[in-house]
Amino acid sequence: MNDLCKLGINCLENVKDTEEACSAKLCEKRRLTDLTLCWSNTDSRNNDLDENVLDYLQPPKCLRNLSIEKYRGARSAKWMNNVNSIFNLEKIELRYCLEWETLPPFGQLPFLKSLTLSGMPKVKWLESKFNGNDKYRAFPLLEELYIYGLEALEDWFEAGVAAEDGCLFPCLTDMRLYNCPKLKELPSLPSEFKRLTVYNNMEWTTLNFCCNSNPIPLQTLEVSKCPNITSLPLADEIARLAALRYLKIKECPNLISLGEMQTSNNCHLMLSDLSISDPLVLLMEPLRNIASLKKLTINIANNDELVSFPNEAEQWFLNVRSSLSKLHFQHLKSLESLPSSLESLSSLQNLYIKGVPMLRELPDLPPNLQHISITDVPMLRELPDLPPNLQYISICSAPMLRELPDLPASLDRLIIHGKCHPELKKRYREDGGSDWHKIAHIPHIYICPAFDYNSE
Numbered sequence: 001m002n003d004l005c006k007l008g009i010n011c012l013e014n015v016k017d018t019e020e021a022c023s024a025k026l027c028e029k030r031r032l033t034d035l036t037l038c039w040s041n042t043d044s045r046n047n048d049l050d051e052n053v054l055d056y057l058q059p060p061k062c063l064r065n066l067s068i069e070k071y072r073g074a075r076s077a078k079w080m081n082n083v084n085s086i087f088n089l090e091k092i093e094l095r096y097c098l099e100w101e102t103l104p105p106f107g108q109l110p111f112l113k114s115l116t117l118s119g120m121p122k123v124k125w126l127e128s129k130f131n132g133n134d135k136y137r138a139f140p141l142l143e144e145l146y147i148y149g150l151e152a153l154e155d156w157f158e159a160g161v162a163a164e165d166g167c168l169f170p171c172l173t174d175m176r177l178y179n180c181p182k183l184k185e186l187p188s189l190p191s192e193f194k195r196l197t198v199y200n201n202m203e204w205t206t207l208n209f210c211c212n213s214n215p216i217p218l219q220t221l222e223v224s225k226c227p228n229i230t231s232l233p234l235a236d237e238i239a240r241l242a243a244l245r246y247l248k249i250k251e252c253p254n255l256i257s258l259g260e261m262q263t264s265n266n267c268h269l270m271l272s273d274l275s276i277s278d279p280l281v282l283l284m285e286p287l288r289n290i291a292s293l294k295k296l297t298i299n300i301a302n303n304d305e306l307v308s309f310p311n312e313a314e315q316w317f318l319n320v321r322s323s324l325s326k327l328h329f330q331h332l333k334s335l336e337s338l339p340s341s342l343e344s345l346s347s348l349q350n351l352y353i354k355g356v357p358m359l360r361e362l363p364d365l366p367p368n369l370q371h372i373s374i375t376d377v378p379m380l381r382e383l384p385d386l387p388p389n390l391q392y393i394s395i396c397s398a399p400m401l402r403e404l405p406d407l408p409a410s411l412d413r414l415i416i417h418g419k420c421h422p423e424l425k426k427r428y429r430e431d432g433g434s435d436w437h438k439i440a441h442i443p444h445i446y447i448c449p450a451f452d453y454n455s456e
Contacts, residue, residue, distance in 0.1 A: 004029055008036035012053060013045055021056035028060070035059050039070040047072045047099060061085060067093040073100065074122075080104040087111075095119055107138040107168075115139075118148040125155045138168045145169065148178040156187050177201065184208065195220040206231045209240075216240040222248040235259030235286045238269060248275040250299065258284045268292075275299065279309060282316045291319060295326040306332060307358075309339045317341040324348055331355040338363055353377065374398060375418070386411075395420075403427055407439060414439055417448035 007029070015021050026032065037057060039050065051073035058079040059066070066089055079085040081104050090111050094100070096119035103123060106112060117123070138157075139145075147153070156168055168187045169175075174195045177183065181203035186196070189209075196218055198207065204226050209216055216237060221244060223232065229252045234241065236259035247269075249255065255278070269286045275297040281287060300306060317324075321344050329338065329352070336358045342348075343364040351366075353359070354375040362384050365372070369387045374380070375396040382401065386393070388408050395401065397418035404424075407414070416424065427435040428447060439445060 003031055005031050006034040007032060008038070009057075010038045010040070012037060012039045012050075012057075013042050015049075015053050017049075018052045018056050021053040024057060026057055026059045030060055030062060032060055033062060033064040035063055035065070036067040037069070037071070038067075039072065041070060045072050047074065051075060051077070055079070058085065062088060064088060065091040067095070068097065069093075069095045071097040071100065073097075075102060076100070076104045083108045090114070092116070093118075098122070110140055112139060112142055114144040114146075115142060116144075116146040116148075117150060118146070121149065121151045123150050124152050126153075126157055137170055139170075139172070141171050142169050143171055144174045145172060146174075146176045147180055148176070150180050150183075152182060153180045154182050155184065188214065189216055189218070191215075191217055193217045195222075197222040198224070198226065200225045202226070202228060204229055207233060209233065209237060214240070215242065217243050219243050220246040222246075222250075223252060224248065224250040226252050227254060230254050231257040231259065233259045234269065238286055241269065244269060245271060246273040246275075247271055249281055250275065250277040253278075255281065258286060260285075279306065279313050283310075283312050288316065289319065291323060293320045293324055295328075296320075296324060297328040297330065298332070299328070299330040300332050305334060307334050308337050314339050314341045318344055321345045322347055326350040326352075328352040329354070329356060332359075334358055336360065342366060403435070404438075407442065409441065411442050413444040413446075414442050415446045417446070 007026075009024070026035070037054070039045070050071055054068075054071060054073060054077040058077070061084070063086070066086070083105055086104070086109065088111055089109055091114040092106060092112065093116040095116070098119065099122060100120050101122045101124075103117075103126065106115060107126070170190045171192060172190055173192050175193075176197040176199070178197075178199045179201065181201050183201070185208040194217070198204070199222070205228050207223065207229070218241060223229065232249070232255065234247075238259075258281070269290055270292045271287075271290060272292060273295040274287070274293055276282070277298075277300050279298060317339050318341050321341075324345055325347050327345070327348055327350070329335070331354070333355075335356050338353075338359070340363050343366055345366040346368060348366040348369055350371040351369060352373045354373070357376070357378050359377050360379045360381060362380075364384050365387050367387050368389060370389055371392040372390065373394040375394075377398050378400065380398050380401055383405050385405055386408055389410050390408050391410055391412045393407075393411065393413070394415040395417075396415075397420075399419045399421055402421050402423045416428070425447060427433050428439055430436055
């Protein structure tokens with residue numbers, strides 16, 4: 001057993017005393033690199049015993065990956081507060097440790113690359129010990145920081161404590177903040193930083209980047225389910241956001257501003273991918289005049305008020321007609337029509353429509369479209385003429401659609417599946433279908449007969 005490389009110990013609540021924990025002799029397993037320690041959810045737990053048990057489950061110094069789940073102690077294990085004991089850790093995951101208040105000095109670990117903290121509602125800050133001291137840069141190699149459900153987290157470090165060079169995470173590339181409502185400000189972001197995800201931070205009213213003149217090296221920014229956010233400082237920080245390429249803003253119903261553009265500022269966001277749940281966001285600066293966008297996703301799963309796109313949005317689509325190549329419309333419960341300016345999108349090659357139950361018809365399609373996918377459109381009765389270079393068409397669950405328009409010679413793949421009108425299947429079946437000759441030239445045909453729709 002001393003040659004184990006990976007070890008997981010479950011149901012630690014059944015350990016009776018420290019003597020039993022000590023008998024595991026984890027520190028003698030000199031090849032152990034991965035350790036998972038897990039308690040079960042029980043209400044009749046002795047939290048003091050949890051602390052003592054963890055004290056005696058000290059792993060060897062060669063450990064690389066450590067995961068602790070559902071520990072009920074309020075303090076860290078004694079060996080975790082000794083940097084020399086955990087010196088070689090590269091990945092740490094602490095999950096659902098509900099009583100844990102003060103974290104170990106992880107900031108001093110020289111090889112730590114990934115840190116996940118989840119379901120630890122009593123942690124208030126990543127305090128002074130956590131952020132190292134004058135001899136260390138805080139988290140010198142940390143690349144991934146994932147924080148979920150730290151409702152009491154107020155700041156990155158205790159007041160009066162700062163990291164060397166003013167940078168907490170000099171190598172950080174990816175940070176996710178889920179349900180951290182009291183966190184006031186993002187840290188100064190290092191030059192290698194790529195991705196920030198903010199989700200379900202209920203009390204946030206804006207997104208506060210660290211106040212300095214340094215560039216914000218974000219490539220990906222996702223802000224979702226933050227109902228009290230009223231503004232995002234994209235326009236204010238546009239000169240510092242030159243690297244931003246992907247932006248997602250979803251389920252932020254009170255968002256009214258993306259900041260204020262300075263009249264003397266000639267900078268533009270160079271987004272290539274945008275995902276939103278409110279089309280009105282397109283009309284806010286700095287998105288109103290964006291001209292670099294290649295992909296747009298509109299997903300309004302929890303909004304059933306949009307019936308049609310306003311005229312200003314129609315004009316917005318014209319602004320991106322020479323750049324937009326992919327367009328997704330998803331889960332628009334009340335939408336009855338797509339933008340009529342769709343046909344003017346000369347660069348559009350891929351169109352995806354899914355979950356638009358009130359849509360009865362499509363506008364004319366853009367001339368260079370190559371790929372179209374239509375799913376869950378129960379009211380759609382007909383398709384417009386298809387563009388001459390179309391290569392792929394997929395139709396799923398369009399039960400009112402009885403026939404297809406003429407299919408171009410360029411078409412390589414035809415897919416019809418899900419609930420379909422029986423007339424559609426009858427027309428295009430290979431053995432005697434009246435319109436089989438219209439699709440026989442297509443190299444790849446898939447018509448699933450599994451589901452019929454009984455239409456009157």
